[in-house]
Amino acid sequence: MGLPLEGIKILDLSMVLPGPFCTQLLADYGAEVIKVENRGGDRGRWMQPFIKEQSARFYVVNRNKKSITLDLRKLASKDILRRLVAYSDVLVHNYRPGMMEKLGLAYEDLRPVNERLIYCALSGYGGTGPINKNAAHDINIVSLAGIADLTGTSNSIPALSAVQLGGMSGALYAAIAILMALYQRQNTGRGQYCDISMLDGLISLLPYTLADWSGWGTLPKRGAGFLTGGFACYQVYETSDHRYLSLGAIEGKFWREFCQRINKPQYIPIQLEPAYQEEMINGIREVMKSKTQAEWIQIFADADICLTPVLNLDEVSKHPQVLNREMIIKLPDFEDSGKDMVLAGLPIKFSDTPGEFKSIFPKIGEHTNEILAHLGYSSEEIELFRKEQII
Numbered sequence: 001m002g003l004p005l006e007g008i009k010i011l012d013l014s015m016v017l018p019g020p021f022c023t024q025l026l027a028d029y030g031a032e033v034i035k036v037e038n039r040g041g042d043r044g045r046w047m048q049p050f051i052k053e054q055s056a057r058f059y060v061v062n063r064n065k066k067s068i069t070l071d072l073r074k075l076a077s078k079d080i081l082r083r084l085v086a087y088s089d090v091l092v093h094n095y096r097p098g099m100m101e102k103l104g105l106a107y108e109d110l111r112p113v114n115e116r117l118i119y120c121a122l123s124g125y126g127g128t129g130p131i132n133k134n135a136a137h138d139i140n141i142v143s144l145a146g147i148a149d150l151t152g153t154s155n156s157i158p159a160l161s162a163v164q165l166g167g168m169s170g171a172l173y174a175a176i177a178i179l180m181a182l183y184q185r186q187n188t189g190r191g192q193y194c195d196i197s198m199l200d201g202l203i204s205l206l207p208y209t210l211a212d213w214s215g216w217g218t219l220p221k222r223g224a225g226f227l228t229g230g231f232a233c234y235q236v237y238e239t240s241d242h243r244y245l246s247l248g249a250i251e252g253k254f255w256r257e258f259c260q261r262i263n264k265p266q267y268i269p270i271q272l273e274p275a276y277q278e279e280m281i282n283g284i285r286e287v288m289k290s291k292t293q294a295e296w297i298q299i300f301a302d303a304d305i306c307l308t309p310v311l312n313l314d315e316v317s318k319h320p321q322v323l324n325r326e327m328i329i330k331l332p333d334f335e336d337s338g339k340d341m342v343l344a345g346l347p348i349k350f351s352d353t354p355g356e357f358k359s360i361f362p363k364i365g366e367h368t369n370e371i372l373a374h375l376g377y378s379s380e381e382i383e384l385f386r387k388e389q390i391i
């Protein structure tokens, strides 16, 4: 059996992080992805840190794709793009709204070329609204979604996550939208326009936070919620070696066992009492500071209480569970750089049609000639495009 998305052709006009992450996911599961890059390359190619002449940030979201360069501002590129659209099932971009319209490459422009085209526009704020044409980076989206305000401790400024939450959730929603539209197209024979806003996506990921607001009837505060640091049973504790442990003992049985093991049975009945949280957090802090992280892990090794060490990435890459699931892939001395390239493995595990991790990364425009020839352009035409700096 082949891969689940075998035969699906994706025209990938995306850049930097979210769009490329979305299309890489589809490529890992069998889609053919043609990345259309500016003549200088996706700007993500040039972001630090560098490995040889390319950025590691490019490699981690662009494996398994083909690359064609195309200056979309040149008139002749429109014909090439239309031919690519005619050949494709899906187009993905993450320009800010207005850019594709300005270039004459909006959904309405391309739909007549291919009625079956699924056109996915991923942007910071979406296709409509008063600020939708503003440029948006993750920090802006996380802030407008109310998440920055709620992240951190009660006495810290709003904190940022190591995961680019807006971009990555937008990428996943884009992938889901594409798959839904592909499914629907089987019945209708028609594609559709997917308007994916990272801000919409992030807000939709707040169900418990909205529930807290609704349930308590007061606005959630940074570091003070049940799942955001306000409660002793769901808390990060420092150990004697200045490492940390995470406790997620929500269920009564876990909490009971934890309290008994640290000799604080008096905390068992007051687990969820807001008035006692500060006292319990301080009490547990004192206990946890008496041993190292490794000692506590050893002590709790046989306890079923949702307790884990806070690991750094090197430890993550060596953790037996992560190794078992093949989730960190290291390519040693990558392209003779003397550095290891570290990539994430495949997160969706199918029984019959697993994805395929191909550590193949396109050079800028590596497949331009091959793709143009496939679209019917002669070698003379291709040379002319090159001379006129269209490709």
Ligand SMILES: CC(C)(COP(=O)(O)OP(=O)(O)OC[C@H]1O[C@@H](n2cnc3c(N)ncnc32)[C@H](O)[C@@H]1OP(=O)(O)O)[C@@H](O)C(=O)NCCC(=O)NCCSC(=O)C(=O)O
Pocket: 015, 016, 017, 018, 019, 036, 037, 038, 039, 070, 071, 072, 073, 094, 095, 096, 099, 122, 123, 124, 134, 135, 136, 137, 138, 139, 164, 166, 167, 168
């Ligand atoms: C990423 C952006 C902030 C970048 O803003 P801008 O640099 O102003 O780019 P625009 O989207 O307006 O796109 C216009 C630029 O695309 C360039 N461009 C790119 N490809 C081409 C091709 N093939 N041909 C011609 N021109 C091209 C072109 O040079 C324009 O640059 P000029 O000629 O110079 O105008 C924005 O695109 C954006 O808001 N995108 C949607 C949200 C998003 O994806 N954000 C990144 C999240 S990444 C992330 O999470 C993070 O922050 O980290």
